[in-house]
Amino acid sequence: MKRLTFLTALLLTAAAGRAETFEVGLRGTYTVSAPKDWTITSQAEEDSGLALTMTAPASVNASGIINLTFVPKDEPVTKEQVKDAVLALGQKFADQSVEKKETLRDFPVSQGYGYYCVFTDASLVGQPTKKDSFKVVAVGIIRINDDLLATVGISCDDEKGPDFTALMAAVSAASFSPKK
Numbered sequence: 242m243k244r245l246t247f248l249t250a251l252l253l254t255a256a257a258g259r260a261e262t263f264e265v266g267l268r269g270t271y272t273v274s275a276p277k278d279w280t281i282t283s284q285a286e287e288d289s290g291l292a293l294t295m296t297a298p299a300s301v302n303a304s305g306i307i308n309l310t311f312v313p314k315d316e317p318v319t320k321e322q323v324k325d326a327v328l329a330l331g332q333k334f335a336d337q338s339v340e341k342k343e344t345l346r347d348f349p350v351s352q353g354y355g356y357y358c359v360f361t362d363a364s365l366v367g368q369p370t371k372k373d374s375f376k377v378v379a380v381g382i383i384r385i386n387d388d389l390l391a392t393v394g395i396s397c398d399d400e401k402g403p404d405f406t407a408l409m410a411a412v413s414a415a416s417f418s419p420k421k
Contacts, residue, residue: 265291265309265417268388273307273415276407286310290389295411302370303397303404307412310390318390320354323382327356330380330392334360348393349413350383357381357393359400370398377405385417 260274263283275281275295284292286308295305312318324345331343338360348355357379365376375396383391393412397404 263291263293265389266311267420268311269417269419271309271415271417274411275305276404276411295408297404301404302372302375303395303408304375305396305408305411306394307415308392308394309385310392312388312390314388317387318384320384323354323384323390324356327358327380327382330382331358331360334358334378334380337363339363339366348381348383349409350385351414351416353383353385355381355383355391355393361400379405379409383412386419388419389417391415 260272261281262270262272265271266285271291271293273281273293276297278298280296282294282296284294286292288311290308290310293307293309295307297303327345328343335341335343339362340360343358345356345358348357358381359377359379362376362378365374368376370376376398377396377400379393379395379400381393383393385391391412395405395408395412397408399405
């Protein structure tokens with residue numbers, strides 16, 4: 242079993258690009274490894290956090306967004322609030338999806354906890370791939386710690402495909418280091 246776990250970790254490391262670290266205001270740093278050959282850009286959100294966009298090479302129809310948001314010190318976020326917020330995000334996609342409802346899944350993260358939902362666009366099932374028109378969307382929220390939330394969006398063409406797997410691995414392995 243240990244050998245299988247080691248081989249899985251080795252494969253995921255080989256599939257990931259180099260780790261990039263971003264300053265998250267005065268709170269600390271966030272480190273994430275985009276999939277191999279992808280790029281990450283960042284944009285500071287005025288006093289509220291940082292938006293990271295993972296962009297695929299031209300031959301890949303997928304993208305990922307991580308929006309890091311500061312949590313006010315006097316407003317801690319509970320598991321129930323995170324679940325409710327993910328379900329609310331999912332409502333925007335459910336009606337036009339194959340699934341027709343929001344189904345919470347646990348986000349396998351290295352820090353904190355989180356939940357996400359996956360939706361398949363019913364109008365695109367069976368259609369050929371069209372650049373920047375995604376058949377699958379996953380939306381979720383990760384409570385990294387008392388100070389920081391990550392709202393995540395993953396768009397691709399196949400939930401079981403390598404792009405979805407690579408983006409989930411990148412988000413799951415990302416880490417936050419608070420300032421000391």
